[in-house]
Each structure stands twice: as structure tokens, then as C-alpha cells.
Amino acid sequence: MDSTSYKDLLKQREALDRQISEARQRELSTALTQVRDLIAEYGLSQQDVFPTGRAARAGTVTGSKVAPKYRNPSTGQTWTGRGKPPKWIQNQDREQFAI
Structure with a gap:
């Protein structure tokens, strides 16, 4: 059986949580840059990306x-x-x- 103590495992988890948070921030930054570039490249508006109202929900309605x-x-x-x-x-x- 593994002899790693409970306290050691908690420290490892804290370190992993920090690494996960840092990696997420880096990847979010990259993703936002890509999204902004695509929006600018195609001249999209907020309504194009996030449609609201009846037309936006029409695709989710089942049956016709x-x-x-x-x-x-x-x-x-x-x-x-x-x-x-x-x-x-x-x-x-x-x-x-x-x-």
C-alpha cells in the first residue's frame, strides 16, 4: 500500500488545483483571442453570435x-x-x- 500521508496528499491536491487554474487561465486567454479574431474577421455582431428572441429558439423546437x-x-x-x-x-x- 502507498505510504503517502493524508497531509502530503492534500498538499499535492492544492498544487494540482493551482496548476489547473493557471492552465485554464492560459487556455481561456488563447480561446478569447481566437474568438475575438474570428468576430473581427467576419464582422459578426453580438446578435449573430448570441441570437435572442423567437428566431433563436426556433431551432430548438421539436416538430414542425x-x-x-x-x-x-x-x-x-x-x-x-x-x-x-x-x-x-x-x-x-x-x-x-x-x-
């Missing part, structure tokens, strides 16, 4: 509206052709309802 493929001429109801068919189109030739 599908255009209807069938319309009931008597009621104007529509159906996309997905999921369970409505009663007005069941057991009938769908071509006669095609939009």
Missing part, C-alpha cells in the same frame, strides 16, 4: 407544422396525411380530397 394534403369540401377541415385519419376521410378514396 406540415402542410395539409387533404381537405373536406363540405366543412373545410384539413388533414396532413399523418396519424389517424379523420372520420370524414376513413374508408374513402383519398384522391377525391387531395389539395
Whole structure:
């Protein structure tokens, strides 16, 4: 078994924590420089990099509206052709309802 004492291990951890912090600061500095250079090179605005509002969230929304493929001429109801068919189109030739 390893004979390293608890106090020695704590000192090692403190030293590693300092090294980790210093390395992170160096790499953050490099990353920020690269980001700033890219923003300047492509003339990006804050809105380009960090979009807000409805348009920004549109990409994260699951599912999307599908255009209807069938319309009931008597009621104007529509159906996309997905999921369970409505009663007005069941057991009938769908071509006669095609939009």
C-alpha cells in the first residue's frame, strides 16, 4: 500500500488545483483571442453570435407544422396525411380530397 500521508496528499491536491487554474487561465486567454479574431474577421455582431428572441429558439423546437394534403369540401377541415385519419376521410378514396 502507498505510504503517502493524508497531509502530503492534500498538499499535492492544492498544487494540482493551482496548476489547473493557471492552465485554464492560459487556455481561456488563447480561446478569447481566437474568438475575438474570428468576430473581427467576419464582422459578426453580438446578435449573430448570441441570437435572442423567437428566431433563436426556433431551432430548438421539436416538430414542425406540415402542410395539409387533404381537405373536406363540405366543412373545410384539413388533414396532413399523418396519424389517424379523420372520420370524414376513413374508408374513402383519398384522391377525391387531395389539395
